[in-house]
Amino acid sequence: MITFVKSRKKGMTQDEKRGKLLEIFYEKKDCFQLKEIEKFASKEKKINSQIVKEIVQSLVDDDLVNSEKIGSSIYYWAFPSKAGQIRKVKIVQLQNDLLECSNKKNQLVEMIENCKKGKEESDEKNDIMKTISANEIIVNDLKQELLKYKDCDPKYIKDMQEKNLEIKDAVNIWTDNLFSSVSWLKRKFNVEESIINTQFNIPENLDYIE
Structure with missing residues (x-):
């Protein structure tokens, strides 16, 4: 048994509804209040009156329909x-x-x-590119070789000396802070320094770095 399914009618798109509403204005060539447009849209263009206001406003926003408030009523028109x-x-x-x-x-x-x-392919260009590639390999090899001797580089040595000074100053600052903390604990809790050192694993010979 063959069952025939009735196809559902495809609804109008938003653009089609806009076009249908514009037809109302073009065909009637008059000014209308929203209620009148809703009535024409429902009866003549088969558009749900509840969405007419939104569509009309979109046409006004796109400057396709004019609107003007006269008294307490708003009138719409388009030619x-x-x-x-x-x-x-x-x-x-x-x-x-x-x-x-x-x-x-x-x-x-x-x-x-x-x-x-000037970038066309040629034998001369290819030879130059090969030479450049070969030279780049040589330069990279020389850079790697130079790294082996950077410990003798005066600039490297100077940089390391400056970093060592910074590290030494930082260590001495923290050492000083630690001594201050130990001194405060001794006064605050009346505890021997050796007990504090043991409790916090502080070496007995801890001192500033010269």
Whole structure:
């Protein structure tokens, strides 16, 4: 037995609904309040009246429909001539954008061609590139060899001496802080220094670095 399933009718898209509402204005060539537009939309264009306000506002935002508050009421209107003007302006704008993009494209093509000049493949260029690659290998080998003797480099030695001084100063500062802490503990808790050293694993011969 074959069962025929009735296909569901596809609903209108948002753009189609906008177009249908614009048709109301173009066909009737008049000004309307929202209630009137909702009535025409429901009866003539099969658009749910509950979403008409949102669609009309989107048309107003896109400057396709005019609106004006007169007294306590808001009136809406749109004429085909306005739509034509908007399309003309849009066409001019798109043509200008197209021209600008075309000019940029031509400039980029010209820049690419200029960059290619003098970079064509040749035996001479290939020989030069091989020489450069070989020299780069030699330079890298020499740098590695030089690293073996950096301990004799005066600049390296000077840098190490300065770092050693910084480390020594830091160690002495922490040593001084530790001595101050031990002294404070002795006074605060009336405890022998040897007990404090034992408790906190402080070497008995701890002293400043000269």
